[in-house]
Amino acid sequence: MPLPDNYLEYPHRRYGMDHDRYDWSDMFQRKPIAWPNGARIALSLVTHVQYFPLDMPSKPFKAPGALSMPYPDFRYYTNRDYGNRVGVFRVLRLLAEKGLKTSFAINGIIAKRYPALLRAVVEGGHEIVAHGLDMGKVHHSGLSEEEENAIVVEALRLLREESGQAVTGWLSPGRAQSFNTPDILARNGVAYGLDWANDDLPYEMRTGAGPLVAMPLAYETDDRVVADEYFQSEPQWVQQVRDRFDVLYRESAEGGGRVMSLPLHSWVSGMPYRIEYLREVLDYILSHDGVWNAPAGEICAAFRASN
Amino acid sequence: MAADAKPMQSDLGLYDYLPWNERPKIVWPGNKKIAVWIAPNIEFYEYDPPNNPTRTPWARPNPDVLQYSHRDYGNRVGWQRMMAAMDRAGFRGSVSLNVALCDHHPEIIRACADRGWEFFSHGIYNTRYVYNMTIEQEREIIRDAFDTVRKHTGQELAGWLSPALSNNFWTMDILSEAGIQYTCDMFHDDQPMPVKVKSGRLISMPYSLEMNDVIVYNTQKVTPRHYGEIIKRQFDQLYKEGAESGTVMCIPLHPYLVGQPHRIDAFAEAIEYIAGHDGVWQTTGREIAEAYHASGAYDAFNAAMAAHKAEGGSR
Numbered sequence: 001m002p003l004p005d006n007y008l009e010y011p012h013r014r015y016g017m018d019h020d021r022y023d024w025s026d027m028f029q030r031k032p033i034a035w036p037n038g039a040r041i042a043l044s045l046v047t048h049v050q051y052f053p054l055d056m057p058s059k060p061f062k063a064p065g066a067l068s069m070p071y072p073d074f075r076y077y078t079n080r081d082y083g084n085r086v087g088v089f090r091v092l093r094l095l096a097e098k099g100l101k102t103s104f105a106i107n108g109i110i111a112k113r114y115p116a117l118l119r120a121v122v123e124g125g126h127e128i129v130a131h132g133l134d135m136g137k138v139h140h141s142g143l144s145e146e147e148e149n150a151i152v153v154e155a156l157r158l159l160r161e162e163s164g165q166a167v168t169g170w171l172s173p174g175r176a177q178s179f180n181t182p183d184i185l186a187r188n189g190v191a192y193g194l195d196w197a198n199d200d201l202p203y204e205m206r207t208g209a210g211p212l213v214a215m216p217l218a219y220e221t222d223d224r225v226v227a228d229e230y231f232q233s234e235p236q237w238v239q240q241v242r243d244r245f246d247v248l249y250r251e252s253a254e255g256g257g258r259v260m261s262l263p264l265h266s267w268v269s270g271m272p273y274r275i276e277y278l279r280e281v282l283d284y285i286l287s288h289d290g291v292w293n294a295p296a297g298e299i300c301a302a303f304r305a306s307n
Numbered sequence: 308m309a310a311d312a313k314p315m316q317s318d319l320g321l322y323d324y325l326p327w328n329e330r331p332k333i334v335w336p337g338n339k340k341i342a343v344w345i346a347p348n349i350e351f352y353e354y355d356p357p358n359n360p361t362r363t364p365w366a367r368p369n370p371d372v373l374q375y376s377h378r379d380y381g382n383r384v385g386w387q388r389m390m391a392a393m394d395r396a397g398f399r400g401s402v403s404l405n406v407a408l409c410d411h412h413p414e415i416i417r418a419c420a421d422r423g424w425e426f427f428s429h430g431i432y433n434t435r436y437v438y439n440m441t442i443e444q445e446r447e448i449i450r451d452a453f454d455t456v457r458k459h460t461g462q463e464l465a466g467w468l469s470p471a472l473s474n475n476f477w478t479m480d481i482l483s484e485a486g487i488q489y490t491c492d493m494f495h496d497d498q499p500m501p502v503k504v505k506s507g508r509l510i511s512m513p514y515s516l517e518m519n520d521v522i523v524y525n526t527q528k529v530t531p532r533h534y535g536e537i538i539k540r541q542f543d544q545l546y547k548e549g550a551e552s553g554t555v556m557c558i559p560l561h562p563y564l565v566g567q568p569h570r571i572d573a574f575a576e577a578i579e580y581i582a583g584h585d586g587v588w589q590t591t592g593r594e595i596a597e598a599y600h601a602s603g604a605y606d607a608f609n610a611a612m613a614a615h616k617a618e619g620g621s622r
Contacts, residue, residue: 003439007357008447010431013407017379019354019370024412027384061367140368175373179355195372198379200568219377221569230528240531244569247388251568
């Protein structure tokens with residue numbers, strides 16, 4: 001069948017973006033961001049804590065890291081759950097040694113399944129970010145607004161009640177959204193999201209319930225992406241994270257504050273053979289003057305204050 | 308089948324086989340050994356594109372915000388780092404342009420134009436494919452591209468890279484008929500050569516899959532520092548061979564990839580290495596096509612091909 005002629009029509013061909021969520025802007029032309037105490041780099045560590053249900057659906061798509069063997073897939077179910085039982089505590093211990101207060105993006109269902117895990121994160125002084133309900137509940141445009149809202153409400157409720165924190169950050173499973181997700185998040189008291197990969201700095205999105213800040217989260221130097229999608233070694237991950245930091249640090253000398261984001265997974269970096277590579281990365285970054293470590297929510301607030 | 312369709316063929320016969328050792332010598336301006344050109348793909352991927360029966364734009368249902376935003380990074384952040392690295396090494400770009408970007412981001416177009424960069428067409432959007440189009444529909448895409456680039460930059464299109472590398476069997480014929488001088492869609496050689504089309508003198512311009520950062524990073528999963536290495540090795544070999552007959556090296560880029568902070572320095576160092584050699588012609592696709600014709604290389608290739616056939620060579 002030939003294509004209909006409207007395939008050659010472009011209703012959103014206009015100045016700026018082809019949607020209304022945010023305006024185009026050139027990062028290098030923005031007003032420089034001033035971090036607290038004149039810091040050059042805001043270091044934003046975000047550790048994913050995830051639960052992959054044994055019966056997770058494959059439609060319309062699976063979140064990365066999903067179970068892939070025939071049911072019951074003990075192999076990946078348990079490998080991922082290792083992060084919740086062992087890996088996360090290894091990461092927490094390292095962060096405590098370094099005195100770092102960071103963010104943990106946690107599936108809501110973890111609050112119910114493993115409340116002790118949540119307590120350990122809170123007691124470590126870290127911020128809880130809602131990471132959806134579980135890794136089988138991806139957000140997509142096939143969900144009605146009511147269905148998606150129910151997932152958001154439940155995830156936030158579980159995490160807020162168990163942690164006692166306000167929980168105003170959000171990271172969707174697989175960083176997947178529907179057309180409605182930012183509206184639903186803002187309506188439920190979420191101040192910032194970590195899904196969008198289009199910037200090295202925070203910027204504001206429009207929603208039907210006020211602005212939502214998009215916080216950077218470096219997709220391509222994510223520990224899981226490098227290990228499980230690129231099949232690169234840990235030393236190669238360390239090198240890339242260092243190289244990323246070096247460029248951002250250099251740019252901060254003239255361009256204003258930068259965000260060095262580092263997405264981690266308790267079932268990836270929390271492995272015994274990987275944890276010392278994470279230490280290497282942290283030692284390198286923290287050896288520089290002007291590095292300010294904070295949970296993503298504090299960095300978001302400082303961005304708003306600077307703006 | 309649509310009116311324009313015909314059965315698949317094993318080979319469209321678009322180019323001749325002339326063995327490397329029987330080719331006439333290519334001489335570049337100033338007797339340079341190698342023409343090196345950089346082709347940044349400055350692209351716009353749509354948030355909510357229509358489907359094409361042959362290829363779905365996004366792996367996830369629209370909106371695929373992770374992949375969409377990853378591409379958008381190139382137009383908010385990455386392009387500036389890429390452009391600064393090219394400026395430092397003295398390279399102009401030949402922009403492989405989704406022409407709708409002229410409407411969306413005229414600021415980027417202006418920055419490229421101010422530097423004397425060339426624009427060639429990479430279709431309207433990278434989420435609109437020519438698969439399943441009629442010839443007339445595809446001609447309309449070509450007209451749109453010529454008109455848009457002329458209106459926004461004053462340039463007359465010379466080059467073409469099909470949107471997302473989608474093609475039809477007639478594509479080369481209608482590109483040439485519209486006045487396109489070079490195509491980047493074929494990766495069969497390290498030298499330009501005639502493309503056998505119904506009208507015009509279309510040439511195939513060496514582009515590259517293997518030097519292309521999107522293949523390197525998204526398909527081959529190469530590390531940034533290794534990308535720098537392979538660029539230098541590719542160059543070293545073609546530079547050496549260019550002493551015998553002019554070669555072409557292209558580095559196709561995507562600012563959303565090469566412009567990431569963990570990647571830009573390794574790339575910058577590699578192109579500074581290239582620029583540090585005397586026998587390098589740092590040029591554009593358009594200038595290579597012009598030199599190819601002006602030096603008589605197009606006609607010399609066809610004459611050598613005719614002689615090769617007369618001596619019983621195949622095809």
